[in-house]
Amino acid sequence: MIALGVWQLQRKGEKEALLALYERNRAMSSLATYPELPPVPDELLFRKSSVVCLDPVRWDPRSGTDVKGRSGFRMIADCRTGAEGPGVLVDVGISDDFTPPAWTGGIVQGTVVPGPEQPTLVERLTGRAVAARPMLVADQPVAGLRQSAIPSGADVPNNHLAYAVQWFLFALAALTIYIFAVRRRLRQ
The missing domain is CATH 2.40.50 (OB fold (Dihydrolipoamide Acetyltransferase, E2P))
Structure with missing residues (x-):
């Protein structure tokens, strides 16, 4: 899940470059x-x-x-x-x-x-x-x-940062569940 979050951060940079290219295209000749x-x-x-x-x-x-x-x-x-x-x-x-x-x-x-x-x-x-x-x-x-x-x-969505945060939160939730499961097992 962390790897997916990092990948989404990389995609965010790629999409920003693509959107900048689209804006440059609008200013170019026919x-x-x-x-x-x-x-x-x-x-x-x-x-x-x-x-x-x-x-x-x-x-x-x-x-x-x-x-x-x-x-x-x-x-x-x-x-x-x-x-x-x-x-x-x-x-x-x-x-x-x-x-x-x-x-x-x-x-x-x-x-x-x-x-x-x-x-x-x-x-x-x-x-x-x-x-x-x-x-x-x-x-x-x-x-x-x-x-x-x-x-x-500008109409092309660039929501990769939100996806990255989502994957990092999933990883945090999985880690939290794992810690609680290990602690419960150790108590027994």
Whole structure:
């Protein structure tokens, strides 16, 4: 348990470095090409980019918030970008219902963020995890929608210190129980 606490302290430092990288990325210039294929290197996340959506082939409404903090449904389009190859995910704005907008595609400028299709723990442990595709959160929403809140590195949780304290407390509790058990046995 102490080793797990120490490991969480190490992870805390690693996560702080990653969050600092995300903040530096936000200040960098736009990407020349959109990172279509996963996995997306951390150096490309939270940077500005643009992509041409020829045609939204599928809509995936998910819960989200707009730039003013109001709740709604993020309208995520899975866009066709060419005759072949993978499409791109584009968050085109926030709606009050599940109805997709009457948007037929076009040039979208925005911020590259991790896509919503994150692998589960079971998929990662069994080796069946597929890397998440990146998603572009549009700077300007399509007609009839509100602008989605653009995620930042600050939205990525860094709770490793709390986990470390938790493991150290577990170790202390186990030691206390052990001491009481030994003392009781010695009295007999």
